[in-house]
Every structure is written in C-alpha cells, then in structure tokens.
Amino acid sequence: MxxxxxxxxxxxxxxxxxxxxxxxxxxxxxxxxxxxxxxxxxxxxVAAGMLIPHTYPGTPIHVQKQWFKETFAYLFAISNSAEASEAGIHLVSGWQVFKTPPKDEVPFWSDVVLGFRPMSAAELQKFPQHRWGHAFTTLKCDCPPYxxxxxxxxxxxxxxxxxxxxxxxxxxxxxxxxxxxxxxxxxxxxxxxxxxxxxxxxxxxAVRWHIDLQPWASPTPSLTFEALRFLKYISTSQISCERMNLSSLGGDAETTKKPWSVCLDERFGLIHRIRSKQCRLYSLGLGNDDNQFEVSMAKSGCEVHRFDPSIKSAHIQEGRRLWYHRLSVDWRDPNPAIAAHRLHSNTKKLGTILNEFGHQKIDVLKADVESAEWKILENLILEDVIEQIGQLVFEVHIHWPGFEVSGNDSTVVRYWYSLLRELELKDFRLFHTYKDLSKPQMFLKKAAFNASSCYTLSWVNTRWQ
Ligand SMILES: Cc1cc2nc3c(=O)[nH]c(=O)nc-3n(C[C@H](O)[C@H](O)[C@H](O)COP(=O)(O)OP(=O)(O)OC[C@H]3O[C@@H](n4cnc5c(N)ncnc54)[C@H](O)[C@@H]3O)c2cc1C
Incomplete structure (x- = not known):
C-alpha cells in the first residue's frame, strides 16, 4: 500500500x-x-517567544505540565546544541510581576523552568505598582530565525x-x-x-544601555591575559572565505593601498547583490584620500556612499554610483537644544542616517575613523543597526583606548573583546585580519605583545539575505 x-x-x-x-x-x-x-x-x-505557560481551563493541570515539560526539554536541547544560534533558541532570565498576588503563588511550571524563586523585597522595589513577582530562567524562541x-x-x-x-x-x-x-x-x-x-x-x-562585558580572561584582572586573549581573537578567522578579490569583478582593487576585504563567496549574499546591482556600500572616513576601494565597489555595480566631514559641498555625486556626503558618523545625535551641538549638526548616528536616506540595508560598512570605531560599533550593537549590515570592514586602533573609552588598561581590552564577542552573538564571523606592519608596533602606548597599533578586520553577517 x-x-x-x-x-x-x-x-x-x-x-x-x-x-x-x-x-x-x-x-x-x-x-x-x-x-x-x-x-x-x-x-x-511578532511574538516575544517566551516559554511561560498560561493555565487553560478544561485541560487537567498534569497534562498541561507534561506538554510544557516536553516542549521545554525539546527546546532546551536545541539551546545546548551547535544549532542554537541559527535556530534562535536561548536562555533568558527575568521577572514576572503582578499587581495583586496570583491565585497560584507557585505556578505548576515552577519546577520545569530553571532557578524559580519569589522576588526579593529589593527586586520588587523596582516595580512600585506591583506587589508580587517571581524570578526565573526560561527559554526564549526568537521566532523569525526559528x-x-x-x-x-x-x-x-x-x-x-x-x-x-x-x-x-x-x-x-x-x-x-x-x-x-x-x-x-x-x-x-x-x-x-x-x-x-x-x-x-x-x-x-527596551533600549540597551550597555554591552554585556565578558568575564575576565584570568581569575584576577591582568593586562597580559586580556591582551593575549584579545590579540588571539582578532588574529583567528572564524569562517573561511575563498574569494576576497574585487578585481575579479572588473574593479581595480589591486591598486587599493589598504587591505579592505569583502567576502564574495557564493554562500553569502554580497556577490548576488552585486550581480543584481542592488548592493550598497557605506564608507566612513575622515579626510582619507585612499578611495580606491570605494571606486572599485562602484565600478562593480554597487551604490557607494562615502561619509566624510572634510568635503566642501553637502553632497557630491561622482560618476553614476558614487556619492560623497559631508557627514560624519558618531555614536550619538547632536542635541538641538544645546548651542555647541548645533555646530556639529553634520554629525549623526548611522541609524539616523539610514532613516533619513530611506535605506533599509547596507551590504558593506567600511570604517576608517581613527579610534572612533569602538564607540560607533557599540552604538550599532546597542541599537541593533548591526542587523541591517551584511559585511563589516573596520580598521581598529589599539595604541590607545579610543575616543570616550575609559578605564585602566585591562578594563579597556576587556571592553574591546566584549564588543567583538557581541558581534559574534549577532552571527557575524571574522573572515579576514590584516595586521598593518607599516604602523608603530604599539599596544596601549607600550611596545608589547608583538602587536601592531592598527588592524583591518572583516566580518560577514552569516544571517544576511
Ligand atoms: C504580540 C504577541 C506576543 C506573543 N508572545 C508570546 C510569547 O511570549 N510566548 C508564547 O508562547 N506565545 C506568544 N504569542 C503567541 C504566539 O505567537 C502564537 O500562539 C503562535 O505564533 C501561533 O502560531 P500558529 O502557527 O498557531 O499561528 P500563525 O502564526 O497565525 O500561523 C497560521 C498559519 O496559517 C496560515 N493560514 C491561515 N488561514 C489559512 C488559509 N485559509 N489557507 C492557507 N493558510 C492559512 C497563515 O498564513 C499562517 O501561515 C504572542 C503573540 C503575539 C501576537
């Protein structure tokens, strides 16, 4: 049959x-x-995707509990597997708060989720209008990737x-x-x-205010351990890329002075967007003359926007696909109520520029912003603008902490490392590192760790479509 x-x-x-x-x-x-x-x-x-059951009348509680237990165990196994990130399943901790105590102060699912406990008085003080709450860790299923x-x-x-x-x-x-x-x-x-x-x-x-710092590299904070972890991290490719040469597309990348590498492998979206002439490059710079990479990308069919506060006119178009804008990208927008900020109205966050230009996606974001890269990257991560970007090519400078990055040396290196780990959590993978040996060999003002003061790093967003 x-x-x-x-x-x-x-x-x-x-x-x-x-x-x-x-x-x-x-x-x-x-x-x-x-x-x-x-x-x-x-x-x-559009759902939050939290595993927190309701109680449904008409179905015995032991049956509802069995359903929840099986669902939790099934998704928990995925969250512990190599597939977790692609499937969008992960653990989250939080509170459930009530204005009046619920009928079941200990719900039927309390021993299925992890670490269930009543909220402490100090925790409840954060919610002045609520009188009751529990704290626990459960699973969250990000439904679009799932x-x-x-x-x-x-x-x-x-x-x-x-x-x-x-x-x-x-x-x-x-x-x-x-x-x-x-x-x-x-x-x-x-x-x-x-x-x-x-x-x-x-x-x-809710808006995130800060990135999650990674644990220290050693039991007690030490610059040596932080530096070695960070340098190993930026020197190790996380994914292989076979085709990085723009000249294969008819551009003239071989004359590019700097190693700006993009990944053109068929399994990533960029090459397809270039072929269909839908590709868009944003390039952030500070009066740097070397625009060969931008010219090559424009020649290969990409729409190129170069943001440079030093150009003479507000917007200049050069050729069919290359625009210059007198704008510099920052990690905050100017406050129009503050006179000093009005002078800097050419300075904007990348998210603001995308909104104003009506652009949803950037296929490649190149940044050569002389030590402003850390705070710009932090802003892209905190505001989720990073998810609108297909590939990142950043020059990072490590001879000093960078603009508005503070703390002692080991704190600074831990912050840099944590930022890059956030990129990994967002499914970006490092595929190319260039150590610039023409620059002074300095690491936080010291000739140490065999480090260069400047590296060019390229990541691909593996979820980009
Ligand atoms: C704002 C919000 C937050 C939520 N938060 C959570 C949460 O934190 N935790 C949680 O567990 N749940 C949450 N939910 C609920 C959860 O999202 C839904 O229960 C779940 O997505 C329902 O999935 P479904 O497959 O039954 O229905 P749907 O996702 O609606 O899918 C129905 C499918 O049927 C198709 N369809 C319908 N009619 C036809 C037809 N005539 N012919 C062909 N196809 C048809 C539709 O096109 C669609 O593909 C939330 C929901 C919302 C709206």
Whole structure:
C-alpha cells in the first residue's frame, strides 16, 4: 500500500513544528505544507517567544505540565546544541510581576523552568505598582530565525512548502489522505470556529544601555591575559572565505593601498547583490584620500556612499554610483537644544542616517575613523543597526583606548573583546585580519605583545539575505 499523502495547512510555529514532527516520524509519507503566508508574515514573527505557560481551563493541570515539560526539554536541547544560534533558541532570565498576588503563588511550571524563586523585597522595589513577582530562567524562541530554521529542516527532509490559500479543507480531499489544520486564528474563517478569538498582547523592546562585558580572561584582572586573549581573537578567522578579490569583478582593487576585504563567496549574499546591482556600500572616513576601494565597489555595480566631514559641498555625486556626503558618523545625535551641538549638526548616528536616506540595508560598512570605531560599533550593537549590515570592514586602533573609552588598561581590552564577542552573538564571523606592519608596533602606548597599533578586520553577517 502506498504511504498516505499528508498536507499541513499553515506555516506558523504550529504548522511548521507539526510538519517537522510528521516528516521525522513518518519519513516515507509525502508531505506538503500549504499556507497563505510564511515567515515573516505569521503571528510568531511578532511574538516575544517566551516559554511561560498560561493555565487553560478544561485541560487537567498534569497534562498541561507534561506538554510544557516536553516542549521545554525539546527546546532546551536545541539551546545546548551547535544549532542554537541559527535556530534562535536561548536562555533568558527575568521577572514576572503582578499587581495583586496570583491565585497560584507557585505556578505548576515552577519546577520545569530553571532557578524559580519569589522576588526579593529589593527586586520588587523596582516595580512600585506591583506587589508580587517571581524570578526565573526560561527559554526564549526568537521566532523569525526559528521559523526559517524549521523551513530549512523541512526542505532537507523533502517536504514541499507551497504558498496557497485554502478556502475549504475539503478541496484537499482528492489530493491528500490526511489534512492537519494549523491555521491559527485563520481557522475562525476556514472552519467557522467562532470560539476562536485572538487575545491582546504587546511586546515592548527596551533600549540597551550597555554591552554585556565578558568575564575576565584570568581569575584576577591582568593586562597580559586580556591582551593575549584579545590579540588571539582578532588574529583567528572564524569562517573561511575563498574569494576576497574585487578585481575579479572588473574593479581595480589591486591598486587599493589598504587591505579592505569583502567576502564574495557564493554562500553569502554580497556577490548576488552585486550581480543584481542592488548592493550598497557605506564608507566612513575622515579626510582619507585612499578611495580606491570605494571606486572599485562602484565600478562593480554597487551604490557607494562615502561619509566624510572634510568635503566642501553637502553632497557630491561622482560618476553614476558614487556619492560623497559631508557627514560624519558618531555614536550619538547632536542635541538641538544645546548651542555647541548645533555646530556639529553634520554629525549623526548611522541609524539616523539610514532613516533619513530611506535605506533599509547596507551590504558593506567600511570604517576608517581613527579610534572612533569602538564607540560607533557599540552604538550599532546597542541599537541593533548591526542587523541591517551584511559585511563589516573596520580598521581598529589599539595604541590607545579610543575616543570616550575609559578605564585602566585591562578594563579597556576587556571592553574591546566584549564588543567583538557581541558581534559574534549577532552571527557575524571574522573572515579576514590584516595586521598593518607599516604602523608603530604599539599596544596601549607600550611596545608589547608583538602587536601592531592598527588592524583591518572583516566580518560577514552569516544571517544576511
Ligand atoms: C504580540 C504577541 C506576543 C506573543 N508572545 C508570546 C510569547 O511570549 N510566548 C508564547 O508562547 N506565545 C506568544 N504569542 C503567541 C504566539 O505567537 C502564537 O500562539 C503562535 O505564533 C501561533 O502560531 P500558529 O502557527 O498557531 O499561528 P500563525 O502564526 O497565525 O500561523 C497560521 C498559519 O496559517 C496560515 N493560514 C491561515 N488561514 C489559512 C488559509 N485559509 N489557507 C492557507 N493558510 C492559512 C497563515 O498564513 C499562517 O501561515 C504572542 C503573540 C503575539 C501576537
């Protein structure tokens, strides 16, 4: 007997998870997912994705607890695997606060999440309008990457993913033996389920004020250990890149004085964006004459914007694809209420410039900003602008801490290292390092650690599409 043909209708979290389960349990069954919308247009794409159960009337608590336990164990295993970052599953710690004590002060799921405890009086003082709360660590499922990861696994299992609106489940009767309805709130219309109603929910994303510092490199802070960890980190490629030569695209990169490397391997988006003439380069500089890299990128078909506060006019266009703007990129916007800041109105955060230019994406961000790179990078990370960038090519200067970077030497190096680790958390991978031996061999004003004062580092955003 031929294996039954199965259709899952719906490509939200429930549909794709159900399809994955079926494809693994019954690999011989031909399986299709049919949905009007796929990610990024499903409910999960706007959800917080926190694993915190509600209590549903009508289902015994021990059954609800078993469901939660199984879900937690399944996702916890992913969070501990090499796939965690691509799948977007990770642990988060936080508080759940209440204005009045809840009916179940110890909820049924308290021994499934990690480290559940009542909030202390000092913690509750942070929430003056709330009288009760618990603290715990649970899992967070970032749904946009999770849904893409599920789609990838389904395709690898030979599952067909088809965009199609189903008007009546019976229309699938002739083609499929089994139909699974995972249409979420769409089921209200599809099967006339009037009891199905969306409830209210809001996700507020708070602004981050500082990056997370990595633990010290040694049990007691030491410049030697910090420096060795940092220098090893910036000298070690995290991903290989075969094609970095722009001249293969018809530009004349071989005349470029500096080693500005971009990764043109087919598995990353840049080469495809160059071929389809959709590529955009932002270049941040401070009166530096060497613009060969920008010219090469423009010749290969990229739209190039060079930000340089030293040029004479507000905007200059050179050729079809190369623009100069009299703007310098900073880690804060000028405050118009402060007279001294008004003088610096040509200074803006990168996020502000992107908004003003109406640009959603930058394929390559090149920065040669003479020690302002650390604070600019921090701003890009804190405001999530980094996610709009495909590749980063940064010159980093380590002969002094950099503008507005303070602390003793080991604190500064730990901060630099932590910034670069934040990039890794955002799925950027270092693929090229150039140590500039023409510059003084200085590390925080000392000739030490065989370091150069200047390195050019190139990263690729492995999630870039
Ligand atoms: C703001 C917000 C925050 C949330 N936070 C959390 C949280 O922290 N934790 C948590 O667990 N949950 C949270 N949720 C709830 C969670 O996001 C949803 O329960 C979940 O995403 C529902 O997934 P689903 O697959 O059932 O439905 P959906 O994602 O809505 O998917 C339905 C699928 O069916 C398709 N479809 C519908 N009708 C048809 C049709 N006629 N023909 C073909 N295809 C059809 C749709 O196109 C879609 O692909 C939140 C929700 C919101 C809105």
């Amino acid at each position: 031929a294996a039954p043909k199965v259709a899952v209708v719906g490509a939200g979290l429930v549909g794709l998870s159900t399809a994955l389960c079926i494809s693994e349990a019954f690999p011989s069954c031909p399986l299709s997912v049919l949905a009007e919308q796929f990610s990024p247009n499903t409910t999960g794409d 849904l893409l990861w599920l789609e990838k696994r389904l395709r690898a299992n030979g599952v067909q993913l088809r965009t199609s609106k189903v008007a009546d489940l019976w229309e699938l009767h002739s083609e499929y033996d089994v139909v699974v309805n995972c249409t979420g709130v769409g089921a209200q219309q599809l099967v006339g389920d009037r009891e199905l109603l969306p409830t209210r929910g809001q996700v507020l994303q």
